[in-house]
Amino acid sequence: MNRFARVGLLGMLVGAAVSPAIATTCVDYATMTHWVSMIDGHDPVDVAVDGQYVYASYTYDIYACGLNVIDVSDPANPVVVGQAATTAQFAFGLAHDGNYVYVGGYESGVLVFDVSNPAAPFLAATENTPGATRTAAVQGQTLYVADDWNGLVVMNISNPLNPVTLGSVSFGDQAHGVAVQGNYAYVGGADSGFQVIDVSVPASPAVVGSYDSAGFAGAITLDGNLAYVGDGVAGLLVLDISTPTSPTFVTQLDTDGYAETLTIHGTTGYLSDNSNGLLLLDLTTPSNPVITDRVQAPINWAGPSVVNGGFAYLAVGSGSTKGIHVVDIGNGTTAPFDGALDTPGHAEQVTVVGDLAYIADKSSGLQIVDAADPANPVILGTASVRDKAYDVAVTGGRAYIADGLGGLRIFDVTNPSTPALLGFLDTPGKALGVALLNVAGPFEYAVVADDGTLRVIDITNPAAPVDAGILTIPSYGKDVEVEGRYAYVSRSFSGMTIVDLIDPTSPVEVTTYDTPGLVCAIDVSGSTAYLADGNRGVRILDVSNPAAPVELGLVNTPSFAQSIEVAGNYAYVADGQGGALVIDVRDPAAPLSVGSLEIAGFGEGIGLSRTHIFVVSGTAGLEIAPRQCDAVTSAPGVAGAGTPFSLSVSPNPFASSTRVTFSLTRPGPARLDIYDTAGRAVAERAEGAFDAGTNTLRWDGRNASGRPAPAGVYFLRIVTEEGAATEKAVRLR
Template sequence: MNSNLSIRKVWSIAISVTFLVASCSDETTIFENPEDNLVKETNQLKLDNSVSFERAGVLDIYEDPISSAKRYNATGKAEQAGDYPLTLVAQIAPPSFENGENLTATHVALNGDYGYVSYNTVGQDYVGAVDVIDISDPNNPRVTSRVYFTNADLNSIAYDAGYVYAAGGVDSEKSVTATANSVVVKIAVSGGRLNTSDITFGFQEGFNATDVSIMNNNVIATSGQDGFVVIYDKNDMSILNEASFADLRSVAYNGNEIAVLDAAQGVSFLDQSLNVTRTIGIESDFGIDAKRTLDFSNDNIVVAEGSKGAGIYNANSGSFVEYLPILTSPENAEQGDIVTNGVAVNENVLLMANGAGGLSLNENTTDNTQGVGVIELTGSINYVASKGDYIFAASGKSGFQIIKLNRPTQSLVSSCENLASFNGDSRYSVPAGEEQAYSGSKRFNSLTVEGTLLLCGSWTVKDDITINENGVFEMNGTIVVGRTNRSRDIVVKAGATLRIEGSVSIYGDLILEDGATVEFLGDSTIAVIWGSVVKAGSATVTGTFNDYFNKF
């Protein structure tokens, strides 16, 4: 999906605005605690059933064929183990209720143990929702709160200091309080629960509010199609300043200055008084009413430019740096649906939400940005957010998907620093009689151990791990094997040893043959077995550990 607002909806709004106002707004109307047009979901079972683990587990990355050819074909070597051992934690289905059956995920905000998700409706209906998701347990995310908006689309969301701020559009003709069609909603949230008794609505001109962000003690919101960038006082949502633009799509704040994306001309940098300090002219086709975002990345700014991919510009000089193309075009996808809708930066990772083209991962290096590949996800990816060890990808009618980066902790990195970094085949085998030890963070296709292998770091294995007779496999850190819809096993054969300190997740079975040994070390080791523990009579399991699903 590459549009948040249908043509019919735009014209409907245009007509209503004609009757409501004839000039630019000079104030924002605030309404305190109106709970009309809000429905709070009270059925916890319905919220629980929104979470699906059907495809949870190891994610592959379909690598850029050009860079893959350079690395593999030119050398004649087997495919190497890949970087970025990602796992899909879960998928969250979009909300559905009477007269609200076509909601799509539009935006995600991450803070601490919670993710906050906004939804809208494609077409002329104004229906939206907000979800709160508890991600404190990476093995069991939960939807803890949901509010339906029966007369408002929500296109963007932000969180700050106990409040959610959502921006979208409202049908002012059906509202007794709305004075314009662009709305910013402030809702209290505590312990993962939305409180609709503590809510403030603000309305500003423009056909639809497109984005919202937090700037110190203020809130910034943009509205498109003859709209404004508006600064509100975060405490009472009173207007502090506003400036008009032709067609705003997104806003970003880097701690010093504001950047807005205007589809009519490009990027404008503003001071905190909303004076334009400089601009970057961009002639890309940003589409009609399509979601497009921008994000700061160190000294650069990254812009979602539709079919061109992502454009990177120097934020200080405005000079063009490079384009990041959309890496793959899936078969049978409409070319017009393969567009970059959103971008997100998390340390050295740059993510691109490419609609039907999926979610691509790029790596920022000292000199440039290298395309890694497209993450193995389902659905059209309309928006992406990433913070800490998580990626949230909004997938339209598929809801959104929670991805774990599985980055090693700093303490784990320190404990592994004396080991050589792994740089070997994706289908790796340790021969009998050999002792090998490595650190790192890699994606394997399979592991076979006949000698002794120590891995320290974060690892995923797409297929099985087999520890053959008298082999020893030791793992310090995190390892994940298989996925729910493609179950794979760890097999420990006769006389072999599996030694774990950290976390092991198996989307399949742990099979222990006669004489096999599993040793859990440390005080906080966890074993997450989605299948079964198949244990022969003389196999042994020792140590203290958290048997997450009680399979031992």
């Protein structure tokens, strides 16, 4: 573990006594709602899902738009399998029906795409409208089109290749959303609010009711006698439509953002809010919807979303990671933080040693925080710097600060309440990163990323540190990590440079590895390097031959990977406005996002104690959460256990049945239990004795009553005399 000077995970640290944790122990983030993956979808505008395929309309540029077909049979690795481009000016909302997708082509009218072959979708027909088509809804053989200033247009699509306009009605405002139920179409009428249109006579649709909403009425979701309206900055509007001609107010939920599209499953709502990401709502009492949780989206911008088979698919049409983002709904909750602390400055980076967190707080210098009780962290001491504290390394009762234009500052922190300046060295550049080099026993050198140079500083006498070796690195160096004799330096847009420090007085560049993103931070463990590559996610490299790094795997992140720490089987990432992520790196060739944390600010730095994650996010300060359990994922309400044998589920996701394969070290009985996300037993399949070696049990997708279990997330648990293990599986509809 290369960061023991920064993170304090190993017992080699001086004075690193660890008190028992008072707050929450480890958490299995994989069972909770979390971000999973994304795929570039140009500028996606709307989404629909059917089985293993997501359909996304996109507008890449004027006269460059169309439809993407994305295979999400493996939600962690979505793949664009088909694309149909058009010369239409825009592609907006869409409706999917069987082999066809109807897309609002704005001034090009309705665009009809044939998706009977997902790998080869094509534009099959168009139908012009008097206005500018924004979106549509299908009921039977009729298409209802929100046609901007032209209001609602009704079309016959009994022959999808030849849509025929039957009638239209305007109401003096823009039609932005539409939903249909029975003889009524409900239209989001922008500034004029919610419009009710009688479509019992398709050739003569008529406005028969309305409700003037407080915001900008757009997407509409119907649930029995209730209409949920995405009302922009006014939040989510709930209306009673039991008498369609006279919709009445039920309630308005302020989301403190811009409410867009709601999907309802049972009593849970999933609301995309382009200022807050994906909001989870408890709709048990429609007159009192409650926001129960949130999954952050990149730059907090989430467009329309759909939910299917335990996953939500969000169209994110803005920012550096625009595309289709996949969220695992899990058990409908996200992990809470144990504690938080506002720092006086801008919290940039954090290092944890024992119970103490050392925060580089920019202009406010070094903040030393007592986190013995993670639920109640307290600032013990503060040390001022000349410029701004960007990074901190700690060992042996000393803290080494990368002080920007102030160079390297060294503090005595043996008494954390009164840190004292021991010495400093002004550097010619801007010191942004610091790590420590152990040559012969105690650390003798500080390695500083100083803008265009890497400086190896002799700290044998902390009162008078001096340059020992200097290497010019012609790029902006933000972070530096030391593992063994090598330093790994982030070069922002130029990737990572590996430097040989076997002679600290004469550092030698070994190689530079370029990446497509912006390398903000590096962590190295043994012969593996983990790169936080900005908007290109996390990259894992084999550096066993430092002269020739080889990329092993890549995992995208929802926003901007800023900082990374690796411990055990997991990497922990501060991801800008994507919050904090937990990534399973047991297979470096296939890293997998298994958890995410909503944070108050912009995730900039991350550190680890033996039991907790420490995330710093600028002006939002410090937040502390439990670490991921290093045991196997367990079903809610079911005690976890170690894994004395291997376990796999295939196919996963599955439509009708799946196989659970497991291995035993000796003959013995085994039982397969199936749980839902609430921890309720769905089915149990008891078997007799199994042989040592590989064995298989099958679940036919049915519950204990023999009826097909609904689509969603399940936990398949094998129980044996040797122990128990659990894997998550997704049943498609």
